[in-house]
Amino acid sequence: MTNYSPRPARFDQAGQDQLIDAHDLEVTQPGMSALRTWSHDALALRPGETALDIGSGTGSEVFAFADAVGPTGTAVGVEPDPNLLASAERRGTERGSTAAFVSGDAYGLPFGTDSFDAVLCERVFQHLTAPARAAAEIARVLRPGGRAVVVDADWATAIVHPGDQRVVGAVIDTLISSTTNPLSGRRIAGLLSGAGLVVDGIGSHALVQDRTVGAGALVTRIAGLAALRGVITSAERDQLIVDLQAGADRGDIHISVTLFGTLVHKPN
Secondary structure, eight states, rough: OOOOOOOOOOOOTHHHHHHHHHHHHHSHHHHHHHHHHHHHHOOOOTTEEEEEEETTTTHHHHHHHHHHHTTTSEEEEEOHHHHHHHHHHEEEETTTTEEEEEEEEEOSSSTTTEEEEEEEEOOOGOOOOOOOHHHHHHHHHHEEEEEEEEEEEEEEEEEEEOOOOHHHHHHHHHHHHHSSSSTHHHHHHHHHHHHHHHEEEEEEEEEETTTSSTTHHHHHHHHHHHHHHHHHOHHHHHHHHHHHHHHHHHTOEEEEEEEEEEEEEEEO
C-alpha cells in the first residue's frame, strides 16, 4: 500500500467561519444522515478494500470505512486542520480502530496513483478556489474500476422563512457571495466527468434546520454580514431575527439548504 507521509496542508481557509456555522445546520440533521447512508450504500465497501475520506474532520466516516473493510483492508482520512486531525487520531485510539489519519488536502493527496478502491469527499468542494484540481486528484488516486462519492451543498437552494422577502433575498445573496464555490452541488457531476470519471448516480437531501432555534448561527452571522456590507440596514437585520424567532415560536419557520451527492467510477 502507499506510503502515508503527511504533506503541508494547502486547503483554502476563506470559508472556515461559514463551515463552522454550517455544521450547526447540517451535522445532526436527518437529511445529512440520509445522504451519508446513501453515500455508504453507493460506495458498497467490501472487506479487504482500500478507502479514503478527503476532508475527514473528526473521523466518523473513516471509522465506518475501517469497520467495513475489516482488518485486511485500509481506511484513511486526509484532513488539513491540525486540531481536527488530532481529534480524529485521539478518537481512533479510544475506539481501537484501524483507521489512519494524515495531514493533506484535496489539491495534493499524499498518495500514489491508483491507490484506492473507494473515495469519499463531503462538503469540501464549496471551499475550493480550484475544484477541478480536486476532481483530478480524486481521479488520480482511484484505481481503475474504483468508485467515488462527492457530496456538497448548493447554496442557491437556501430557503429562509419567514421574513421580508427583499431582506431574505439580500441575506441569501450575501451567503452565496461569501462562499468560495457556492454552487458546487450542481457542478460536481461536470467536474468529475471532466476529470475522466463516469457518473453512475446523483442523490440529494434537504438539510432543514431545527425549528426550535430561530434564526440559528449561520443565518444570524450572514444577516450581520449583509448589514455590514450595506445591502440591508441594521434595523432590517434585527427585524429578520425577530421575525424568525416569532416564526419558531408559532411553528411557522423553515431554514434549509440542499446537498447533492454524485457517485462516479474510474473506467478500467
